[in-house]
Amino acid sequence: xxxxxxxILKNGPYIVSGDIPISERIITPVGKGYVLKDGQKFKxxxxxxxxxxxxxxNAPYCDGSHGDFDGEETASREKFxxxxxxxxxxxxxMLDDHRCALAxxxxxxxxxxxxxxxxxxxxxxxxxxxxxxxxxxxxxxxVFDKQGNEIEPDYSPEIEVLQDPEKGVSGPLAIKxxxxxxxxxxxxYEIRNxxxxxxxxxxxxxxxxxxxxxxxKFKDGLID
Ligand code: FES
Numbered sequence: 001x002x003x004x005x006x007x008i009l010k011n012g013p014y015i016v017s018g019d020i021p022i023s024e025r026i027i028t029p030v031g032k033g034y035v036l037k038d039g040q041k042f043k044x045x046x047x048x049x050x051x052x053x054x055x056x057x058n059a060p061y062c063d064g065s066h067g068d069f070d071g072e073e074t075a076s077r078e079k080f081x082x083x084x085x086x087x088x089x090x091x092x093x094m095l096d097d098h099r100c101a102l103a104x105x106x107x108x109x110x111x112x113x114x115x116x117x118x119x120x121x122x123x124x125x126x127x128x129x130x131x132x133x134x135x136x137x138x139x140x141x142x143v144f145d146k147q148g149n150e151i152e153p154d155y156s157p158e159i160e161v162l163q164d165p166e167k168g169v170s171g172p173l174a175i176k177x178x179x180x181x182x183x184x185x186x187x188x189y190e191i192r193n194x195x196x197x198x199x200x201x202x203x204x205x206x207x208x209x210x211x212x213x214x215x216x217k218f219k220d221g222l223i224d
Contacts (some may be wrong), residue, residue, distance in 0.1 A: 002046060006175065006197070009076045010184035011071040013049040013062035013198065014044045020044060020179065022035065022060070022159040024222065026049055029166055032109045036135075039163060040222075050159075050173065051220075054201035059220035060161045073183050079190045080142070083181070087114050091168035092151070092198055096202050101138035101172050101196040102211035103162070108132050113141055137174035138209060139194035150192075152193050164213075165221050170220040172196040172209035180209065 006019030007029035016022075024039025042060060049062040053069035056062055076083060077131045084095040094117045097217035105112040108128055113136075135155050137160070155177035162171030174196050176179065181189045181197070189195075189207075195207040200218035203210045 004081070005180050005182055006159075007182045008052070008071070008073065009049075012066050013052050013164050013175070014207075015047065015049050016044075016159065017047050017069070018157075019046055019122075020157055020159055020162050022048075022050075022161065022170060025160040025174070027036065027103055027164045027166065027171065028161060031115065033107065034105050034135075036137075036160070036162075039161075048094050048149075050201055051206070052197075052201065054220075058179045059222055060199065064159060066188070070092060071184075071206060073206050075189075075208050077134055077187060077189065080139075087117050089117035089129065090119065091126050092117055092120045092129060092145055093130070094141055094142050095137075096141055097154075097209055099138055099140050099205065101136075101140075101162075101209040102167075102214055103137050103171065103196075105137070105163075106132045106141060108122055134194075136218050137172075137176075137194055138196040148210035155193055161185060161199075161220075163184070163220075168223075169213050169216075169218050170200070170223055171213055173199050183207070 006028040007015040022042045025083045042115035053066040055065040061159040083097045086096040113132035133143040160174040164171045200213040202212040202216040
């Protein structure tokens, strides 16, 4: 089996190697928070290409429609810890790189991730703060205990094609489980447990999602 990687082609798709499973996940409101519900499973395989421009008629795969797509990768190549602000709490701390995919998991019934971290001397609110951070598919928020140990779920490598019916749009690709993402010029972005990659073509922070799929009203043809 080949190494698991996502390689970006200049002004073209993501080339996914290494038999990485891929499925659809639906951002679903529950109470004042959100959960991810399962959607359809997609065909994976040793190598496949995923649309990055938003024009494919065969989403989530590339169908060659990228034509004159400008896919320039503009995201900072600094590491997460070099780009973050610190939110200090009672029992846990949180780092925030502001790389937001507008998935809204940081807002829960009990408060926002930032509010909950500050009140993390309450065990229930600490649990909520951890969920609010680790459920962020973009990896914008990462929590640490006071010894500096990262608190992260143990994800296997997989790709989730996000849909956001509440906003009436399709979302980014959620990349889980430390899959290397390689730029079109061969740079390996920092390997992380959670990142979201743009697939609408509109992000100003390519290859990462910056939430512009909502403003762009992006629909991949798989949601109404
Ligand atoms: S990147 Fe090829 S169709 Fe979108």
